[in-house]
Amino acid sequence: MTWQERLNSTRRVHLAEWPTPLEPLPRLSAELSCQIFIKRDDQPGPGMGGNKTRKLEYLLADAQRRGQRKVVTFGGLQSNHARLTAAACARLGMETHLFYFDPRPARLVGNLLLNRLFGAHLHFIPLGGGGGMSLEATIRLVRLIAWALVGEHYFIPVGGHNWLGGLGYVRAAQEIDQGTRALGLEKACLVTAAGSGGTLAGLMAGLALCNSPVRPLGIDVGKLWKGFPTSIAALASEICAQLNADYRFSAADVPLIERQYVGQQYGTPSPAGQAALLKLARHEGILLDPVYTAKAFGGMLDLIQRKVIGQDEAVIFLHTGGQAALFAFERQAYG
Ligand SMILES: Cc1ncc(COP(=O)(O)O)c(C=O)c1O
Incomplete structure (x- = not known):
């Protein structure tokens, strides 16, 4: 069985319509002189959706x-x-x-x-x-x-956070790989928030299996776990093993920016994250959440501005949802 056959034969319940949209962010792209897209994984499924x-x-x-x-x-x-x-x-x-x-x-x-x-x-x-x-x-x-x-x-x-859940992001990686090829993008950096790291692990495994020109980049939003890259590498390797594919990842292979964009701590909005949340809302009419996606989006904007990413590649932000948390924070947190 190929890894695709194994993936397709693993049972899943139907909770949403796939694929999710891959949309351009035209006003932000013009402002930052960089081709930026957003993958709308904030929408699918019951109960306000999300990754x-x-x-x-x-x-x-x-x-x-x-x-x-x-x-x-x-x-x-x-x-x-x-x-x-x-x-x-x-x-x-x-x-x-x-x-x-x-x-x-x-x-x-x-x-x-x-x-x-x-x-x-x-x-x-x-x-x-x-x-x-x-x-x-x-x-x-x-x-x-x-x-x-x-x-x-x-x-x-x-x-x-286990290999079975991670299969969801192997399927997402296939979608993103196909979506970027359909758009004619030769290279892209895919930015995601990392909380438990399962989304990043699934994407690492899936994009490697697809031999994709898309490279993942995780932004830690928690400072929560000891040995976080080791856990993510172990999960990505296990996902591949479960799909009968011979890929092994080590902690050094994990594309994760730890600590830099967390702010004070997990669960507390950061000033840079809140600025990013307002920027996306006011440029594109799209809502982020204060705990995960705002911090990751803020990190992405900083990396584009410092020319660390997006120079000779498109940038795709994986919107993982979370907007329900907007209603749990004080109004003044949004300026
Ligand atoms: C909105 C949102 N984005 C990102 C994440 C991070 O996903 P993962 O736990 O797979 O790293 C989570 C959950 O932790 C989340 O709720």
């Missing part, structure tokens, strides 16, 4: 195959992954349990409010952010806590 829809198509098909009706996942208070899991599970008639390791906020706003609308069970366990642990160790710990509190269930790691 996790692609991962959930595979993960929830696996839950169904295993006969599980109860799904557990976790994330930060404004986790879009948690909200999309709740929405997709509602559509499929499954029960969702969402774990947060912060105190229960006085008011449930933004994604937390939407989770309630989708009927998800919310568990607040104020252990703190657990900073300094690896992604894998955090997932193992939460898995144990969830077994103790919820019993039998299907467990989805933070951000849908």
